[in-house]
Amino acid sequence: MSQEFTFKEVAAHNTKKDLFVIIHDQVYNSSSFVDEHPGGEEVLLDVAGQDATEAFEDVGHSDEAREILEGMKAGTLKRVDGDPAPKVAATDKVSAGPGGASKSDSSFGVGLYAVILVGGLAAYFAYTFMQSKDAK
Numbered sequence: 001m002s003q004e005f006t007f008k009e010v011a012a013h014n015t016k017k018d019l020f021v022i023i024h025d026q027v028y029n030s031s032s033f034v035d036e037h038p039g040g041e042e043v044l045l046d047v048a049g050q051d052a053t054e055a056f057e058d059v060g061h062s063d064e065a066r067e068i069l070e071g072m073k074a075g076t077l078k079r080v081d082g083d084p085a086p087k088v089a090a091t092d093k094v095s096a097g098p099g100g101a102s103k104s105d106s107s108f109g110v111g112l113y114a115v116i117l118v119g120g121l122a123a124y125f126a127y128t129f130m131q132s133k134d135a136k
């Protein structure tokens with residue numbers, strides 16, 4: 001039953017009174033919500049008639065925000081040749097983020113251990129060198 005919109009059709013709804021956004025390839029009619037948006041009307045007007053997936057996900061909207069969104073659903077996006085590529089969903093970034101972060105964390109850890117190890121070895125050799133000198 002869900003209506004399909006092309007990118008071009010959605011793009012026509014780009015005013016405050018008639019505002020569609022695309023999030024995760026779903027089309028939402030957010031006209032009634034512009035004045036109520038806790039994040040302000042400006043950001044919604046910025047993405048009016050466009051793919052707002054990245055903007056929406058970057059903010060880390062709550063489940064409540066997602067429920068509101070579902071309530072405004074107008075249909076699904078029908079991609080045709082020449083349309084902009086789907087925006088990368090921040091959820092993808094989120095799953096890549098902590099992984100990447102922990103990776104760099106652990107490499108920092110290895111670097112730190114290497115410094116401690118090399119420092120320890122240097123101290124040990126310096127110590128034995130001094131000892132051997134004293135022994136003479």
Ligand code: HEM
Pocket residue numbers: 021028030033037038039040043044047052055056059060061062063064065066068069
């Ligand atoms: C029609 C889609 C959207 C809906 C239904 C929506 C809904 C909400 C809701 C309910 C909140 C309150 C906090 C929360 O529950 O997460 C919020 C906050 C916010 N939204 Fe949206 N939002 C939408 C699109 C956007 C877009 C495209 C942006 C662009 C950057 C945005 C930026 C923000 C910001 C910055 C806040 C935080 C405001 C604050 O804490 O002061 N929102 N939004």
